[in-house]
Amino acid sequence: MILVTGERDFGGQTESSPVTWPPQFVLPNGVSPDRNAIMQALAYAPNRADYMTPILSVRDLTIGFGNHTLIQQLNFTVDPGDNLAIIGPNGAGKTVLLRALLNLLPHEGFIEWAPDAKLGYVPQKIAADRHLPLHVDDLLAAKARLLKLPAQNVRLVADRVGLTQELLETSVGILSGGEFQKALIAFALLGDPNVLLFDEPTASLDELAEEHIYELLRDLQRERHLTILLVSHDLSVVYQFATKVLCLSRGKPCFGPPTEILTPETLEAVYSTPVKFYEHHHDH
Amino acid sequence: MVHSGQTYAVVLALLFAVAAGLVGSFALMKRMLLASDVISHVALPGLGLAFLYGFNPLIGGAATLLLGTLLIWQLQKKTRLATEAMIGVVFAGSVAIGAVLTPKEDLVEALFGRFEDLSLTAFLVGVTAVLLIILFVFRFKDELILGLFAPELAAATGVKLEILELYFLLVFSLSVLVGLRFLGALLAGSLIIIPATTGRRLANDLSHFLFISCLASVIAVGSGLAVTRYLLPRFSPGPIIVIISAALFVLSLFRKPAEIRRRTGPLS
Numbered sequence: 001m002i003l004v005t006g007e008r009d010f011g012g013q014t015e016s017s018p019v020t021w022p023p024q025f026v027l028p029n030g031v032s033p034d035r036n037a038i039m040q041a042l043a044y045a046p047n048r049a050d051y052m053t054p055i056l057s058v059r060d061l062t063i064g065f066g067n068h069t070l071i072q073q074l075n076f077t078v079d080p081g082d083n084l085a086i087i088g089p090n091g092a093g094k095t096v097l098l099r100a101l102l103n104l105l106p107h108e109g110f111i112e113w114a115p116d117a118k119l120g121y122v123p124q125k126i127a128a129d130r131h132l133p134l135h136v137d138d139l140l141a142a143k144a145r146l147l148k149l150p151a152q153n154v155r156l157v158a159d160r161v162g163l164t165q166e167l168l169e170t171s172v173g174i175l176s177g178g179e180f181q182k183a184l185i186a187f188a189l190l191g192d193p194n195v196l197l198f199d200e201p202t203a204s205l206d207e208l209a210e211e212h213i214y215e216l217l218r219d220l221q222r223e224r225h226l227t228i229l230l231v232s233h234d235l236s237v238v239y240q241f242a243t244k245v246l247c248l249s250r251g252k253p254c255f256g257p258p259t260e261i262l263t264p265e266t267l268e269a270v271y272s273t274p275v276k277f278y279e280h281h282h283d284h
Numbered sequence: 285m286v287h288s289g290q291t292y293a294v295v296l297a298l299l300f301a302v303a304a305g306l307v308g309s310f311a312l313m314k315r316m317l318l319a320s321d322v323i324s325h326v327a328l329p330g331l332g333l334a335f336l337y338g339f340n341p342l343i344g345g346a347a348t349l350l351l352g353t354l355l356i357w358q359l360q361k362k363t364r365l366a367t368e369a370m371i372g373v374v375f376a377g378s379v380a381i382g383a384v385l386t387p388k389e390d391l392v393e394a395l396f397g398r399f400e401d402l403s404l405t406a407f408l409v410g411v412t413a414v415l416l417i418i419l420f421v422f423r424f425k426d427e428l429i430l431g432l433f434a435p436e437l438a439a440a441t442g443v444k445l446e447i448l449e450l451y452f453l454l455v456f457s458l459s460v461l462v463g464l465r466f467l468g469a470l471l472a473g474s475l476i477i478i479p480a481t482t483g484r485r486l487a488n489d490l491s492h493f494l495f496i497s498c499l500a501s502v503i504a505v506g507s508g509l510a511v512t513r514y515l516l517p518r519f520s521p522g523p524i525i526v527i528i529s530a531a532l533f534v535l536s537l538f539r540k541p542a543e544i545r546r547r548t549g550p551l552s
Binding site: 099102104119121123127128129132133134135137138139141142143145146147169171172173187 | 313425426427429430432433434436437439440441442443484487488489490491492493
């Protein structure tokens with residue numbers, strides 16, 4: 001599925017682009033190269049990242065509030081189809097980073113989204129005011145109208161995340177944690193994003209609800225070729241789910257594949273305390 | 285019997301009731317209902333000066349009201365304590381200043397309002413203001429909801445929150461200003477506060493909430509005007525309207541909110 005997304009970007013390369021490999025696939029704009037050949041070629045590619053246009057490049061990103069610098073000189077890239085997990089202790093700036101990526105915060109440095117990137121945002125549950133006389137329907141319909149989408153799209157995204165008509169007509173204040181999380185995902189899916197930014201998807205959910213949410217994310221990713229950026233505390237999930245890990249800590253940030261980052265040594269440096277991530281999920 | 289000046293006044297009052305119900309609903313969700321009292325109280329010294337120097341009370345009220353709006357807008361950016369403290373200080377301070385400035389014989393009118401016949405011009409100006417308020421709420425309803433529910437989500441959806449906030453505050457003040465004429469400085473905020481509170485008691489989705497708030501407001505104004513015209517002509521309608529409005533709220537307490545049906549999750 002990553003490769004399929006790669007194909008599209010590959011087809012979009014212009015002659016002046018740095019891509020020289022494989023030469024027979026560099027076609028003029030607008031002409032689709034042979035899909036199977038590309039997929040085959042990419043499967044043999046020694047380093048996929050060299051050939052793909054990143055959907056997000058972050059360079060020298062610095063974010064601070066007043067005198068306090070929270071994120072300093074951060075660099076990373078995300079390719080289409082990636083699952084980037086952002087980890088780090090409380091207060092390391094994970095949520096702040098997501099908000100900066102959504103262009104909701106002033107920052108220095110460069111945040112470059114690919115021109116076809118369409119962002120969907122699922123904020124932390126606690127960032128939402130649930131004490132309002134609103135049905136789930138009210139919220140989804142409001143977004144659909146703002147984006148000038150047809151009204152039936154509300155029904156479509158609700159079906160997709162498994163929200164029944166009854167739940168759509170339920171006040172946001174009395175949904176369970178898992179139902180509310182689904183409502184937030186449905187909200188993010190309105191407008192057909194190809195990137196989901198997800199802040200603490202399973203915070204305060206029980207394990208069953210948590211599994212449902214991750215199952216849903218995986219299915220969505222398969223269907224829609226999503227790129228996912230995920231803030232999570234759950235390192236076992238990160239290990240299974242992520243293709244790249246970005247760790248933020250008061251020390252130096254680190255970035256790489258999970259096998260490199262999720263080692264006891266690195267994690268100890270990030271969290272300033274020994275972390276047994278592989279036991280975390282099943283202990284309680 | 286009924287001449288056009290009276291008809292104008294009644295029509296405007298009923299339209300105002302709709303606007304107050306709508307604005308009040310959003311003000312309730314924004315937790316800024318009391319700001320309507322602050323704003324209307326700030327208008328009192330302006331009313332007093334107008335009575336003292338004999339110019340149109342609405343102009344005096346509007347001038348000080350604008351001042352109050354800007355004051356609140358500024359203080360909203362600061363701490364919660366400052367807003368709360370401001371409410372306390374401004375309430376008492378402006379009532380006291382207003383009481384000193386206003387000539388004794390006009391004080392009751394300034395505080396509790398007077399229902400008077402309207403010229404065609406005054407009617408048209410008032411109707412324009414009220415329609416502006418109603419149109420604003422319907423045009424920006426979705427932006428307002430998302431901004432209330434989760435500001436980040438709203439911003440990520442492209443809502444310009446800061447300017448929306450200012451627009452809302454201006455519309456809010458405009459509502460108080462329209463109410464100032466016939467409800468008086470002490471009660472002008474109450475039609476924004478009470479019907480919306482009744483609506484919140486009885487509804488848990490947006491359309492019902494807005495509808496019930498408006499209905500409660502229109503019933504209070506309509507029956508208040510009728511009562512003072514036919515039963516209690518000695519009284520000015522402002523206090524009667526507010527009493528009926530409060531009575532409707534008390535009635536709403538007898539009905540359990542629909543949310544109690546399901547017992548999972550936090551209750552709002």
